[in-house]
Amino acid sequence: MKTIKLGYEGDEVIFLQQALVQGGYSVVESRVFTQEMKAAVIDFQKKHQLDADGIVGYRSWEALLLNGYEAGERLSENDFTLIARLLDCELAALKAVQKVETGGKGGFFAPGKPAILFEGHIFWNQLKKRGIAPEEHLAGNENILYPKWEKGHYMGGLREYDRLEQARKINREAADASASWGMFQIMGFNYVACGESSVESFVNAMCESELKQLVLSARFIKQAGMLPALQNKDWAEFAKRYNGPAYAQDDYDKKLVKAYQRFL
Numbered sequence: 001m002k003t004i005k006l007g008y009e010g011d012e013v014i015f016l017q018q019a020l021v022q023g024g025y026s027v028v029e030s031r032v033f034t035q036e037m038k039a040a041v042i043d044f045q046k047k048h049q050l051d052a053d054g055i056v057g058y059r060s061w062e063a064l065l066l067n068g069y070e071a072g073e074r075l076s077e078n079d080f081t082l083i084a085r086l087l088d089c090e091l092a093a094l095k096a097v098q099k100v101e102t103g104g105k106g107g108f109f110a111p112g113k114p115a116i117l118f119e120g121h122i123f124w125n126q127l128k129k130r131g132i133a134p135e136e137h138l139a140g141n142e143n144i145l146y147p148k149w150e151k152g153h154y155m156g157g158l159r160e161y162d163r164l165e166q167a168r169k170i171n172r173e174a175a176d177a178s179a180s181w182g183m184f185q186i187m188g189f190n191y192v193a194c195g196e197s198s199v200e201s202f203v204n205a206m207c208e209s210e211l212k213q214l215v216l217s218a219r220f221i222k223q224a225g226m227l228p229a230l231q232n233k234d235w236a237e238f239a240k241r242y243n244g245p246a247y248a249q250d251d252y253d254k255k256l257v258k259a260y261q262r263f264l
Helices: 009-024 035-047 058-066 077-085 091-102 119-128 157-168 172-177 198-204 210-223 227-231 235-243 245-250 251-261
Strands: 106-111 116-118 180-183
Touching: 009 058, 009 235, 035 058, 058 077, 058 210, 077 091, 077 227, 091 119, 091 157, 091 227, 091 251, 106 157, 106 227, 119 172, 157 172, 172 180, 172 198, 172 251, 180 198, 210 227, 227 235, 235 245, 235 251
Parallel strands: none
Antiparallel strands: 116 180
16 A cells, blocks of 8 residues: 555545544545544554554554454455555465465464474574573584574474474573564564564464464565565565575575466
8 A cells, every 4th residue: 555644645545534434533535635534544543553643654554454354263365355455466476475485374383373483593593692602502402403504403383383492491582583483484583574572572473363474474575675576576586585595496486476377
């Protein structure tokens, strides 16, 4: 959705008016962003702990779209449509990312247990960032703590939580920051780009619902600068930004193209 403010004219204003009315505000329908609408927006922003400036940007649109919206147990077509509208990207493009990241699986291993993958080499660095010497905790923790990436330690599925809990005994924050979470597999250390104030709040949000995981993923895509690539279906650029420069080794961009074409 475009950022709009007082005096803006366009279809987005009609959508804003409808969202405000649904939220309990009495606002006259108009294609022009009026002073009346600005006052309602400011009130809404204050009630939702947003910057109360009367400008409807990304986070205000997100709050307006989700206000009163009930999340189901699994993601629905309406959920995808809502977030695609928020990102101003094609529905098929957003679905393609979810398909490739999850292989079509859901965002939870079990109730309250988001899909995760624990990364021991990230844990090594996260401990160091917190002034903790990883070498001092190596004995007995070789399966969760190592300086370079190793594939052999992955256990997969719910057993990844055994590794996570083992790491949490050393330092909970560093452990949670060292796992990828949810259906879009976002690393915990990216909590700020997901609009969360701490690793803990990030993890709690990921535990809420698949829709919440999708919302945080959308924030991440926007804040990390990947949205233009997604909007333009520049899959190589998106893959590089999302999975790093080695994306081509796994044909990540080609997988995205294939998934996108299937959703058209």
